[in-house]
Amino acid sequence: MKLYDSKSAQDSPDLFRRQARRALGVVGRGKWVVLGWILIVTVPTVFYLYKAERRYTAQVEVLIEAPDIGDNLLERSYGKSRLTEASVQTEADILSSSVLVEKVIDKLGLERDPEFNTALRPVSMWAKAIGYINPLPVLTGQRAGEQQLSAEGRVKVERARIQGMFLSRLSVKSHRRSFVITAEFVADNGEKAARIANTLANLYVLERLEASLQDSKRANEWLAQRLDELRRDVATAEQAAEQFRSKYNLAQRRRGERQMTVNDQQLVELNSRLVVARSELAQKQARYDQLRGLLRNGGSMETAYDVLQSQLIQRLREQQVGKERELSEAMKTYGDRHPRIIGLRADLHESQARIAQEISKVAASLATETEAARVGVSSLERQIGQLQQGTNESGVHEVELRELERQAETSRTLYEAFLSRYKRDSEQESIQRANARVLSPAAIPIQPSSPRRVRIFLASLLLSVFGGIGLVFLLDRLNGRIRSAEEVEQITYLPLLAVIPKQGGKKRDAEALAFGILNAPRSPLANAFRSLKAVLAASAVDRGDKVTLITSSIPSEGKSFITRNLAMAVAVTGSRVLVIDGDLMRPTQHVALQREPSQGLTQLLSDASLSPEQLILRDERGGFDILPAGPVDAFSGNALSNGRLTEVLQSLSARYDRIFIDAPPSLATTDVQVLTQVADQIVFVVKWNDTPRDAIMAALSYLAKVGAEVSGVVLSQTSPAHHRKGAYGAYGYYGAYEGYGKNT
Structure with a gap:
């Protein structure tokens, strides 16, 4: 029977809830650390806020x-x-x-x-x-x-x-x-x-x-300097223009006046006529080219512009259309050789001939007009050329004069603009924006901006709370002790078989330790051992296991207490149970009987003449038998290594239903190596909040090296208060049965 799958448990949907419960358990255990950290942080903060200067x-x-x-x-x-x-x-x-x-x-x-x-x-x-x-x-x-x-x-x-x-x-x-x-x-x-x-x-x-204002002042100073330069430039340009005008007798053109000579007027007039004549020539030439192209290509002459504009051709065209209509109507009645048909066809040919004759006249007229327009344009060009030859010399001087006048006008315009700007800036120099x-505007603040007392206090409070919680988790991590079921499973990768609470009562006397589950059969302690019994019994039924070994990593972890109470829990069901005290160096199982045996397992293994029946002690109240370890002597350290242990267990297995071996700690002696070879089940005991993790891992590693297969872990001596709060995952619910342990 498979008891536990660590990986499936870690991947189960219940993992988050279990981790949350563990985290709450850690915080609950460290509540005083959190409170102390809050006081350490908040008290200086309050003192600072009280003494700090307000801003x-x-x-x-x-x-x-x-x-x-x-x-x-x-x-x-x-x-x-x-x-x-x-x-x-x-x-x-x-x-x-x-x-x-x-x-x-x-x-x-x-x-x-x-x-x-x-x-x-x-x-x-x-x-x-x-x-x-x-x-x-x-x-x-x-x-x-x-x-x-x-x-x-x-x-x-x-x-x-x-x-x-x-x-x-x-x-x-x-x-x-x-x-x-x-x-x-x-x-x-x-x-x-x-x-x-x-x-x-x-x-x-x-x-x-x-x-x-400074920019405006500097601009005015620069404008004043620039005005002096421009004034000199204007005077120089106007004087040069006057001298050139006097030199070439161009007095009629004063200061940009637009008076023209007779040649200039004729040139203007001829140029205007030339523009018109060229435009008419271009139009006529285009119409003539269109008509000539239609004649050359055999196209329809009736689409030409001049043909469309001829009224005579349009009337002839209308007559032609009428005759074609009459011919079409007559063809429906008469034959091709009928005199009326012949006559209508003759009329139609005559009409077409007249239209062609008129189109030829239009083409000839258009050619004549185009040639006449070309002659007119040539005549105007010759006249303009003759006038230009006469005015070339005076035109050159006029161009130069106009250039001088433009320079003088530009200098004058720039000077007037600078002068106007200078006057306006001088008047507005005192009016700037x-x-x-x-x-x-800034209002008088009533509340101080720093220190922000509420914000700083809340921030320090939150910081102290989270810092305290973080410190608790850090201390818990550095503690190195096992404090919950989840830690056991995560560290050992073994199933947790049971959680054994610490024995209650004000005094841990021999009576309470020896017969705890019998004195309070409905207590959490008794329920824990019944749970452990059921888990081990389920595995024993499937595989026929009888021998169960209980060990730990270091002494004082409660393995002997667990062995005895587990034996009582099994014996209550009527099973024949034997407890073998395998801790030869520190035997404790005989203490509850208040008897000091003279012989035990040590002597049984060393003396072949002894039989187990001679050495077994009966615990009447517990309901099971005990094979004590015997007196500790020089042979106790080597008693298990002589090979008789297997023979002894075989003989005892025939008489008992279950055998529990109280083995020594795994890291204390090497006897565990021999005992694990004869055990069907191995239970590893870990003391709550005491056993170091390094010791647990070292012990498990040692057991794995000697070939021992550990069935599971028992967490012992857990705190009842933490037990009730559910600090052990699913095993925490045993705290709910605490009330059953009280006598009514």
Whole structure:
């Protein structure tokens, strides 16, 4: 019969519940550690919150506006420029610049405030002691460097410290996708914090206004210089144009007047006529080419533009259509040789011939008109060429004169624009607008921003709780002792056969230890042994096992107590039970009988003349027999190695239904190696919260090396309180039967 599958148990759906129960059990056992850790963390926190200096934070918001984009010369505005995140971040850096901070300090007199000037603070005894003890100023050369400074240098260093203290209280940040900058200032007084924040924002706006005024002033100075240069340029350009006009007798063209000579007027007129003539020639040539192409390709001439525009051809076409209709009607009545049919066909041929004749006339007329238009265009071109030859010489001079006039006009226009801009900026120099304004002034904070007592206290409380729980789990992990059924199964990979609670009562006397389950048959202890009996019996039935060995890793784990009570639990059912005290060096099974045997297993194995019946003791109250170990002598250490143990057990197996061997600890002697060879079942005992894990693993490893197959583990001497709380998984439910052990 397979008792247990460790892997399937770990993979079962009940695993989470079991692990949760174990975790709660660990926390419950370490509740005082958690409480102590909470006190260790929260008490200093409360003391700090009570003694810590209160800080107040004032917040002011500044809106950055985009400057106007305009043409300074044409006095034309193109609206606002586009602000970027980099531009807003730059303004935020300006708001926290040392120049602006220096102005705030000077205006509010913060150099006289001990909060910012540490030299004005009273020095405590503790600070003096730290100053004498601290070696850093000497090692880094800071103290020697300050002593070498002049009076002016010391003042600058002191001002730099005040600025550093001011900047450490100042926080300026810009918001994404927003043109608003938030400035926060922290001080030990709410009114002071609001006053400093508002002063900083106002001085920043004033600084931007002054920067705008300086830009306007520099622009006006540059405009004044540029105006002098442009005035000289205009005079030079106009003088050059006048000299050129006088030299070539071009006086009729003054200052850009558009008077023209007769040749110019004729050229303009002929050019206009030439444009019209070329347009008509192009149209006629296109119509003629279309008609000629239809004639050449044998296409339908009736689709030509000039043919469609001829009324005579259209009338002839209508007559032709009428005759075709008459011919079609007559063909329905008469034959091909009928005189009427012949006559209608003759009329139809005549009509087609007339249409063709008229189309030929249209084509000839169009060719004539095209040639006439071409001749007219050639004539106009010749006339224009003759006029151009006469005006080429004067035209060259006029072009040069126009170039000089344009240069003079450009210089004059630029000069007038600069002059107008200079006058307007001079008038508006005192009217400037900053590209920033205070959006939300800082209000006086009522509640301190730091320390945030509730938040810090809750955080410390949560930290202490979780830290205490973590410490409990750490201590539990470092403990190295077995405290639950899950740990037994996870470490040994063996099934847990039973959980044996610690023997109750105020005194652990011999009576309570020897007959515990008989004195309280409905107690958790008795139920535990009945459960252990049932588990071992199920395996014994399937395989016919009779001999069960109980061992442990180290002494004082309760294996002898478990062996005796297990034997009583089996004997109650009427089975014949024998307990063999196999711990030859520390025998204990005879103690409950209050008899000291003169002979036992040691003598039986060493003397072949002795029979087991002579040495067996009867425990009348327990209902089973005991084969004691016998007196401890020099032969006790080697008694099991002579090979007679198997023969003895074979003879005893014939008389008893179950045999239990109280074996010595596995790590104490080598007798277990011999005893396990004759055992059908091996029960390994682990003492709750006492046996080290290393000892358990070493003992199991030793048993595996000698070929012993351990059936399972029994967890002994467990705490009744933890037993009731279910700290042992499914075995914790035995705590519910504790009430049955009480006498009523």
